[in-house]
Amino acid sequence: MQLDAVFANARDQDQGREMEIVSPFDGTPTGLKMTVVGPDSETAHRARLALADELAEMADSDGRVSAENRDRARVRCLARHVIRWNAEEDGKLVPFAAANVERVLRVGWIGMQVDAWASDRRNFGPRS
Numbered sequence: 001m002q003l004d005a006v007f008a009n010a011r012d013q014d015q016g017r018e019m020e021i022v023s024p025f026d027g028t029p030t031g032l033k034m035t036v037v038g039p040d041s042e043t044a045h046r047a048r049l050a051l052a053d054e055l056a057e058m059a060d061s062d063g064r065v066s067a068e069n070r071d072r073a074r075v076r077c078l079a080r081h082v083i084r085w086n087a088e089e090d091g092k093l094v095p096f097a098a099a100n101v102e103r104v105l106r107v108g109w110i111g112m113q114v115d116a117w118a119s120d121r122r123n124f125g126p127r128s
Contacts, residue, residue: 010040018034032104047081078105078118
């Protein structure tokens with residue numbers, strides 16, 4: 001792989017790829033679809049920097065950050081990787097907004113699926 005292809009792929013990862021959340025009980029599609037940027041994208045890079053800044057701001061005088069605050073920052077970081085979605089609640093479309101994405105990602109099995117998918121570079125390979 002040539003460097004131009006490496007850099008092109010990193011730029012392409014900012015376009016994101018669509019994933020569908022599946023039921024943790026039987027693996028069936030839920031209909032909840034999210035477009036997630038790749039781990040090498042500029043968006044992901046900015047999300048990681050923001051996470052580091054947030055954790056530094058949350059630290060107490062001894063440099064400690066509570067587990068609750070670390071988890072909040074982690075969910076915000078993951079939410080920054082989601083750039084679009086198709087989500088419904090009570091038969092109505094849920095607006096794409098950071099607070100809404102964070103609320104959904106706090107559901108353990110959903111957040112875990114998004115995190116695992118976003119971290120797997122195989123999902124962001126060069127497009128043919």
